[in-house]
Amino acid sequence: MIGPSTPPPTPTDLKRAVQTAMLDMAGVLEPVYDAADGMRRDLESRGWSPTMAEQCAGTWLAATLQMIGRGGT
Template identity: 65%
Template sequence: MTTPDTPFDPEEVRQQLAVGMLDMAGILIPIYDAADGMRRELESRGWSPTMAEQAAGVWLCGTLGAIAGGGRG
């Protein structure tokens, strides 16, 4: 970890960023699964595939935005 007393190591920062991105991808799997399930559920209730996809997409974007904003929103 870089502190004010240690030199900046770009390779270490790249590694930390990569690990963080992989962690986030794994954390988001249940949210993507929920959006897929929502789309399937809406289609099973007679919604058109286009409308179900749009509704699930709006929900997913809102949820990801809330997560990115720390739940404020």
């Protein structure tokens, strides 16, 4: 082999990496969740029923999260 080999990550290292990635993702997605909340409030202020406003905002949020999960395509 050429160069030093690195040991495989330990379960503790993997756990920390996953925890950090999840916290990073929560922070990145916060504006998306805020936009969905704002959309719901805006629709309700325009006279939409709370149920319909929640349905529309939820549908938009699910589609947006799916698009983000696919890399924006």
